[in-house]
Amino acid sequence: MSLTIRSPEERSCVRCGRTEAWNEDVDAWRVPEGDEGEVACIHDWDVTGEFRPVER
Template structure:
């Protein structure tokens, strides 16, 4: 639980949405907005594969 590393990408285990961390904007964003499979399901309650060690404030 003492892990301090900050992940720079994450993927939803439910819909497959992928996001990368944008240091300039301090937010997650979809790397390729034109790729529907990367954006995933907008109605999905995303289940990120990195939860636990790092929680950005939204």
């Protein structure tokens, strides 16, 4: 049985609403235009335990 480790593709801040999507071309998180949120926010990403990084 093989396992696949996945990474999340999107995330959002529960404090300011900023959203980000993973961009494989630049290997970094990118912010869609209009979803910048608060510049001074210490982002609290929506890690809820629903995302499962290991696939069987």
